[in-house]
Every structure is written in C-alpha cells, then in structure tokens.
Amino acid sequence: MMRIAIAGSGGLARIFAYHISQTAHQFIILSRTPQPVLTAFDYQVVVVDYDDQEDLRYNLQGIDLVISTVSGNAQINLIDAAANTRVRRFVPSEFEGPPSRQNPSDALDRGKAVSRDRLRYWLQRTNMKSTVFSCGVFYERFTRGGLASMGIGESTGVYYQGSYLMDIEQGTAEIVERNTSGHLIYVSMISVNDVGRFLAAAIELGIRDWPNEFRMAGDRRTVSEILSWAEAVRGAQFSTDVIRARDLNQHLDYAVYHQDYAREARVRELIATEQRRYDFTNPNLNSLVDIQPQSFWNWLTETWS
Template identity: 60%
Template sequence: MMRIAIAGSSGLARTLAYHINETAHPFIIISRAPKPDLTAKGYQVIVVDYDNQQDLEHSLRGVNLVISTISGNSQINLIDVAAKTGVRRFCPAEFEGPPARRTNIDWDPLDRGKRATLARLRYWANQRQCIMRFTVFTCGVLYERFSPNGLFSVGVGDSTGATYQGSYLMDVGNGTAEIVDRTSTGQLIYISMTALDDVGRFVAAAVDLDLQSWPNELRMAGERLTITDVVHCAETVRGGGLFSTDIIDARHLQSLLETANYCQDFFKANRMHELMATEQRRYDFEHPNLNGMVNVVPVSFYDWLVSQWVVPI
C-alpha cells in the first residue's frame, strides 16, 4: 500500500480520484482552494500555496507517488519539493501523445511548459542523493474532444484554448470536419485515443503494480484510427450522412497558420497548430504497454460516440 497525492482539482484530477478511491491506496488531493464538493465525497483535500515550500512539504509528508494535473511554475515547485521530501515517483501533467514525438523547435505553442517540466524531472533523477523517478502517462487524444461541448464538458484543458466543441478535427453535432488526413509525404495519419474515464481506470490499475517497476512512460489507448476513420465513425453514429469536410493538404498548413495569425484569428491558429501536430504524428503511437499490464478493457471510439450522441429511445 502506498500514499498518493493528486495535484489539482480539474476534471482529470477528479476522474483519477474517483478511480483511485476504488483501490486500497489512500490518497490526498492538493488544491489551491477548498473544494467542499470533493470533501463531501470523503476525499481529503489539502489547500496549498504552490509558492510556499512549507505548504508543499507538509502536504507531501509520507507521500510515495505524486500524480500532477497542474502546470507551469506551480508544477516545477511541486517537483522540487517532492524530490527533497522522499517521494518515490512523480507523474507530470502530460496525458497526451508521447513526449518523444514532440517537435524540437525552441518555441512550441503546444508545449505549455512540458519540456521544462521533463527537464526538471530528469535533473532530479540524475541526482545521486535523490530517490525520485518519474513516469509519463501517455493516452493520446481524449475522446471527449468530440463530445457535446468538447473538453469543456468534463472540465479538462482550460488553459489550452481548445476546449470547445469542434476545436479539433470535427464538430460532431454540426456535421463538419476540418482535417489533414495524410502527411506531406502522402502517408495516412493515425491518432491514438482514450476516453477520460478509461484514463482513470488505467491509472488506478497501474498503482496496484510495483512502483519501482514502472518505466519512464506508460502508454494506454482505447483505439488507434486513421483520421478518415475517425470522421467516418462520427458520420455513421450521426446517421450515415457525409460531414461537410474540409481536407487540408499538409503542405498548406503553415501558410494557413500565418494567415490566421495575421488576421488575429486565434481560434483558427490554434486549430492549425493542432493539425500540424497531428500531421507530425504527435498523437500517434503503437504498442500501448500499459494495456497489456493491467486488466482494463477500454471502450471503443465508436461505442463512446454512441453513448454521447445517440439519444436512447
């Protein structure tokens, strides 16, 4: 049995707490503000100031595993204190595509501090006196991007600017899509995806494994599909009619981004950044190792879409 700290109180943190609560492992939720609705569920919520080292030291006392859903300097501060207080493993706020697939350019608009976070974790992992190691949970694209009201409906991704319905690939409700389906060299583009609830189930199952045996990356996936098949699944669920689909040539993405920036169309620019990341296969991976390590059967993308968009008779 180990003691777990979940940093944050967003929709992702709440999903993790719900499923970890089903295990034998005690946990706390670290939050910037009181959360009466969470304490009403019987969860222990500790209010901290992430700029206050004593606050963080107190909250992490006796903690073996930290799972973070926060970002920026707050997460860096949390990492530093965790390393100094004997935390054995730290899981940063990733929950996207594999870190190795990211671009190496100096300025990455989709980075949101992730590169700095991993650099800090590697620094501590290389310190002889530090026992803390880290693991990234990789889940690809959340199915909830395609739900009614998008990620906003589950309280995820508030800082990304891509939480609304239709902000990525397609608007299932309105039957429209804006996609790039092949790379600049003509290869089909795939993405790996997982439902938010299944992410919680996978993580909860992982904490029952030997913490020392965790690799630096644990990959989970509900399904891996081509972009064309993603849209086709939605078209089928919505009655079989073809969506109004704009298929963008990958070679034109940069010019479309520049135009969006010039026109100060920030929502369009964000969509272009996401399509460029998709074309670069940043959300694609094969062989999800966590799937084979735990007894979790994830929901398929099609069945998940049905649960969201088909009204029971």
C-alpha cells in the first residue's frame, strides 16, 4: 500500500481523488484552503502554504507518490519539498500533449518548462523519479460551459465554452484543417474521467517501473472529423471559419495588436494544434491496463444528443 499526495483541490484533483479512493492506497489532498465538500467524502484534506518549505516538507513525510495539479511557483516549491523528503515519484501537472511536442518559449508553456528543469535538477541528485501523464485534449473542452464547468484549466485562458475549435451549443467553429504541408491535422483526445481511471490503474501496477512518460488516449481524430461528428450529433451544419495554416500568425498578430486576449489564446491553441502539440500515436499505458476508454463519438452522443 502506498501513501499518495494529490496537490490541488480543483476539478482535476477531485477526479483523481475519486478514482484513487476506489483502490486500497491512502491519499491526502494538499489544498491552500479548507475544502468541506471534499472532507464530506471522507477525503483527508491538508491545508498547506506552498510558499513555506518547512510546511510542505512536514506534510510530505512518508509520502511515496506526489500527483501535482498545481502550477507555477507552487509546483516548483512542491518539487523541492518532495525531493527533500524522499518522495519516490513525482507526477507533474502536465496532462495534455507530450512534453516533447511543447515549446518552452511558447506562451502556452505557462511555466511548465521551468518545473521540468527543476525536476531534472533533483532527479540527477536524488533517488526521486518522475513520470508525465500525456493525454492530449480533454473531450470536456466541448461540453456546455467548457472545462470551467468542471473547475479545470482556469490558468490556461481557454477553459470556457467555445474556446477550442468549436462551440457545439452555438453551432460555431474556428478550425485549421491541414498543416503547412497540406496534411490533415490529428488530435489525440480522452475524457477527464478516463484520465482518472488510467491514473488509478497505473498506480495499481506499482510505481517503481513507471517510464518517464505514460501516454493514454480515448480517441484520435482529424480536426475535420471532430467538427463533422459534432454537426452530425447536433443535426445542423455549423457556421465555420476555416483558417489556413499559413495565415495563423497573421491572425495572432492581429489579436495581439488589438489586445484581444481571448482571441489571442484561441489562435495560440490553433497554432499548437497545427504543430501537433496534442497528437501522438503510441499510447503506451492503454496496452498495460484493463481500461476501455470512451470513444469521442460515444461521448458526443451521450453529452449532446
């Protein structure tokens, strides 16, 4: 039996807590503030100060695995504390496309590269290991209210309904279908709930032999398929703006010039999609655990029919 610390108390942390609670492993939730809703589920919530190393180290004593859903300085301080309390493995707050597809100088990085650098520093100096869970795009980006409806992704600026590819409720879309080479663009996707299921199943395998990166996927579809399936489920053709890949930077410059921050965030996501930031073809975790993830079509019909 392991002792696990989940850092954060937002929507993603709550989903992880639920699925880990179905195992025999003990866990605590590290939160900046009391969480009466979570304690009502008999989850152990520990209020911590992420700026206080002594406090973090005290509460990580005896912890085997840290799963982070916090970012920025909070995560960096958490990494330092974990390395100094003999935590065996650290899972950073990534949960999107593979790190190898990310650009540290991109505005979408939001400090993750700095956290990865800090992790590498400690991995070379301690026995702590690290594993990233790559999962692509959450289906729930396309639900009513977007990720915001689940308390996920507030720091990204693209967590609201319609902030990525399409607004299914309003029947509108803004997409880039082909890359600069003329090839169709693919996106790897999964439901948030299945991410929690995969994470819990991976924990049951034991953390000693985890690789540096676990990849999981529920589906992999072209941007064109994503749009056409949504139209089919809604029974209507969307009002769609198809942007050519070569014109994306022009759209970005226009948004930046006019200080249209919401538009800028949306275009940056389109650029990331065109550059395959959310695409991969070898979900190595899928083959290791007995999890049948929900397909995108089934999720769409269940959510929008």
